[in-house]
Amino acid sequence: MNSQSQMLVFAIAVGVGIVCVVIMSFIPSGFAPLALIVAIMALLSGMIAFATKDYLFLFEPITKMKHMNIVVDENEPYYMTPSGSAIVVRRNNDIFATSFVKIPIYSTATEMDDDQKYNFATLFARLVSISKTPMRLSSQLHSINKDDYIARINAKLSESEGRYNTLQVDKNADPKALDRVKGEVTMWRNLLDNVSRSNSQQLEVYASISASGNSEDEAVNLVTIKAEEIAAGISTTLGVAASMITGNEILIFIEPDRMIPPATISEVMKYKTSPAS
Amino acid sequence: MDETTIISIAASILVAILVFTASSRFGIFGIIIDMLAGLTVILILLLAFADFLLVPVITRLLGITITPAKNFTITSSQDSVIKYSNGIYYATGYLTANVYNYIFTAERSIDDRPELVAAPEKWEKAIMNLKFPFKFNLIAASEDIQKYRDELETKRGLLEFQYSKEMQSTNPNPMGLENMQREINVIQTRIDKIGEGEKPVNSIMYLESTAVGVSLKDAQDALTNQLSELQTVFNVFDLSLIRVTGREVYSLFSFNYIIPDEKEMFAIFNTQN
Numbered sequence: 001m002n003s004q005s006q007m008l009v010f011a012i013a014v015g016v017g018i019v020c021v022v023i024m025s026f027i028p029s030g031f032a033p034l035a036l037i038v039a040i041m042a043l044l045s046g047m048i049a050f051a052t053k054d055y056l057f058l059f060e061p062i063t064k065m066k067h068m069n070i071v072v073d074e075n076e077p078y079y080m081t082p083s084g085s086a087i088v089v090r091r092n093n094d095i096f097a098t099s100f101v102k103i104p105i106y107s108t109a110t111e112m113d114d115d116q117k118y119n120f121a122t123l124f125a126r127l128v129s130i131s132k133t134p135m136r137l138s139s140q141l142h143s144i145n146k147d148d149y150i151a152r153i154n155a156k157l158s159e160s161e162g163r164y165n166t167l168q169v170d171k172n173a174d175p176k177a178l179d180r181v182k183g184e185v186t187m188w189r190n191l192l193d194n195v196s197r198s199n200s201q202q203l204e205v206y207a208s209i210s211a212s213g214n215s216e217d218e219a220v221n222l223v224t225i226k227a228e229e230i231a232a233g234i235s236t237t238l239g240v241a242a243s244m245i246t247g248n249e250i251l252i253f254i255e256p257d258r259m260i261p262p263a264t265i266s267e268v269m270k271y272k273t274s275p276a277s
Numbered sequence: 278m279d280e281t282t283i284i285s286i287a288a289s290i291l292v293a294i295l296v297f298t299a300s301s302r303f304g305i306f307g308i309i310i311d312m313l314a315g316l317t318v319i320l321i322l323l324l325a326f327a328d329f330l331l332v333p334v335i336t337r338l339l340g341i342t343i344t345p346a347k348n349f350t351i352t353s354s355q356d357s358v359i360k361y362s363n364g365i366y367y368a369t370g371y372l373t374a375n376v377y378n379y380i381f382t383a384e385r386s387i388d389d390r391p392e393l394v395a396a397p398e399k400w401e402k403a404i405m406n407l408k409f410p411f412k413f414n415l416i417a418a419s420e421d422i423q424k425y426r427d428e429l430e431t432k433r434g435l436l437e438f439q440y441s442k443e444m445q446s447t448n449p450n451p452m453g454l455e456n457m458q459r460e461i462n463v464i465q466t467r468i469d470k471i472g473e474g475e476k477p478v479n480s481i482m483y484l485e486s487t488a489v490g491v492s493l494k495d496a497q498d499a500l501t502n503q504l505s506e507l508q509t510v511f512n513v514f515d516l517s518l519i520r521v522t523g524r525e526v527y528s529l530f531s532f533n534y535i536i537p538d539e540k541e542m543f544a545i546f547n548t549q550n
Contacts (some may be wrong), residue, residue, distance in 0.1 A: 003540070005324065010285065017292035025299045031307035039296050039310040043317040046292035050321045053285045054524055058343075069350075070343045071528075077346035078534045089534045096535045108396035121393035128417040129476035134542040136532065139413045141404060203404060210536040254488045254533050256360050256367035259410040 009059070010052045030094060078254070084247035086220050086227075087254070096212045097219035100245040103137075103205040103234055122225035123238055130233035133226060136162035136208045152174040153195060157188035169267060199200035206245065206253060207234065286325050293317045313524050316530075329523035347532055352493075356522045357500055363424065365489055368496035370504050371521040371529045372484040373497040373513070403510045407501050411486040418542055426468065433464045477540065483529060484511065484518070 022043035027035045052059075061070045078087040078098075084099040109117055128137060143191075164181045167173040209226050213219030227244055234242040252258045300310035302485040319469045322329045333355040335341070343351040350359045380504050462530045471477065486503045490496030503508045521529060 009425060010288075014292065018295065021292065021295040021299055024296065028306070031301040032303040032526070035300070035303045035319050036306050036310055041312065042292055042296050042408045043313055044294075046317055046325075047320060048290040049292070050285050050289035053281060054324075057527075061343075061404075065341075068339060068341045070341060072343060073303045074347045075347055077349065087534060091535075094417065098535060099388060109401050114394050117394045117397050125393075126475075128415060128480060129419040129478045130315065131417075132539075134536050134539060136414055136415055136536050140410070141412075142410045152370040192536055198509060199408075201408070208432045210537055210538070212538065256369055257362045257365070259487050260367070260489050262363075 006052055006056050009056060010049050013045045013049035013052065017042045017049065020045060078248075080250070081216070081220055083220075083246060084250070085224050087250060088216055088219065091213050094212050095214070095216055095219045097216070097223040098208055098210040099210075099223045100250050101207040101227050101231045101234065102237065102245050103207060104240050105205055105238070125217050127234060127237050130237060131209070131226075131230055133209060133211075135230060137205070138208065138253070139203065139205045140259070141201055142252060142259040143261055144202050145258075146195060146200060147261055150192065150195060153181050153188060153192045157185065157192060160184045162190055164241050204252075207242075208253075280324065288320060289321050289527065293321070295443065300354060319468060329521075329525065333521050341529065345527055346440050349530070351526055351530070352497070354522070355524075355526055356520060357497055358526060359493060359496065365491065366493050367426075367487055367489055368493075368495035368500040369530075370484060370500045371526060372486075372504055372507055372518045373521050374482040374484060374513075374514075374518050374526070382450070388395055398515050403513060406504070406510050409506075411484060411503070411507060413482070413484055415480055416542070417478050417480040418539060420479060422423040422476060425477045426471055429464050429468050429471075433461060433468070436461050436464070480484045482516070483521070485529070 007119075013233065020038050024035050024038045024042065027038065056074060061072050064071065078089045080087055081097070086099045089096045089098070102111075108118070108119075160181060164178070164185050167178045167181055180221060207230055208228055211219055211222035211225060211226055213222055231242040231244060234240070296317075297311055297314040300307040300314070303310065320331075326538055333353075336343075336353045336355055340352050340353050345351060345358070348360055348362065350361075351357070353361060357368045360369070373426075383508045436457055440461065442458065443454055467477070475530065484504075484507055486500065486507060488496050488499035488503050504520055511518055
């Protein structure tokens with residue numbers, strides 16, 4: 001809901017309230033119960049008028065509420081543009097596009113002296129003022145998706161276990177070869193245990209910016225220009241190669257299930273259910 | 278408090294006052310109407326200043342949940358957003374940090390170098406202590422420098438006038454003078470910083486964390502633990518970290534997909550101011 005519709009609903013609610021008060025003042029004193037009803041309507045209008053300020057977005061969904069669930073929007077929260085350079089959100093008649101810019105920072109405070117630390121902090125303070133358009137700077141710690149890696153190790157383990165089993169039943173098998181394959185199986189098993197056990201995390205810094213337009217193309221073009229400006233500003237300020245994030249990589253920053261991949265979840269569950277925990 | 282809020286409160290309470298004045302002719306019903314008008318005023322004030330307490334109580338009592346988008350649900354306690362995917366519940370919660378109209382590095386006249394030197398190391402130590410996903414978000418927009426400078430100079434002029442008036446009075450209040458002098462110093466520091474090339478910035482900082490669970494309660498409990506840990510770890514930055522409840526959860530959820538425009542952003546800043 002934009003501010004114009006908010007103003008309109010606010011004015012209508014206040015107007016209804018005042019009209020009710022006027023009606024109330026003309027009600028003869030013998031019709032007190034009627035006055036009570038009109039007064040309740042006036043007071044409700046006053047309440048509604050105030051609620052428009054922050055809760056207007058719930059007004060329409062409340063009227064359609066089912067099973068104590070207010071559905072503000074039943075569509076996906078966004079969709080990706082075909083080029084993968086931005087996500088698009090439609091809200092009533094407005095179309096918004098949001099782009100993401102990766103800020104690759106590889107320096108660490110442990111390698112810096114005091115002057116370098118001061119300069120770094122000052123540069124970061126300057127970074128937040130590079131845009132007059134609201135920009136979000138985020139630092140995200142998320143789990144690395146090791147599912148593919150774990151699947152590859154599992155495949156290697158299965159393959160070496162197969163070879164080991166074949167050699168075991170073969171009476172003519174070379175004992176040295178058997179030992180070697182046994183060692184291989186142990187190696188893959190240990191590697192699998194270690195990789196699954198440890199929760200590898202990654203810290204990524206990125207900026208995001210939005211633009212609105214009358215059409216999807218307009219919004220996407222505008223946000224792309226803004227994002228490129230920001231990327232240039234960040235690159236100049238921090239001396240890093242900031243670049244736009246595209247495609248599925250964006251999902252890591254906006255989808256909760258991408259922040260915690262399935263392999264990590266199984267580890268969390270194991271940790272929670274293990275007797276030692 | 279911004280103008281919109283003041284106008285909204287005034288107009289809504291005006292209706293209640295008008296009802297109050299028109300009720301005197303109706304005897305016992307008049308008393309009931311007066312009580313209802315009083316209750317309305319209280320509710321409006323509660324909505325204006327403590328809606329983050331009032332609304333979650335109502336939704337919790339009635340068991341009302343909100344679906345902000347497909348596959349997402351804001352719980353009746355209004356403190357987390359739940360995504361249910363592949364049999365797993367993902368609970369996301371928010372902590373607000375330093376939500377004041379903040380002017381970067383120019384708040385104090387004292388030397389801030391030691392704090393800036395310590396900041397990167399503090400940040401790294403904090404991150405190393407965390408074993409779960411989280412996001413530190415800072416939404417920032419720089420202000421129009423000339424406009425901001427004019428505002429500061431006007432404010433300084435007014436304070437200097439008040440200061441000299443207090444000095445000339447027969448019985449000057451030393452505490453008041455000291456306060457005014459400190460405020461003048463802060464404003465002067467801000468003006469000096471702008472002169473040195475620093476831009477005034479409006480910013481909102483918040484932290485976000487996501488927890489998983491095989492049941493809703495499991496995920497919510499894990500989220501509460503994670504947010505408590507974040508509060509402990511980020512305490513080193515002297516931030517006021519408060520768990521976000523109520524309608525702001527919806528706003529912060531939306532910020533993942535749309536960064537608010539200047540108008541909305543400055544409305545938020547004004548409200549916080």
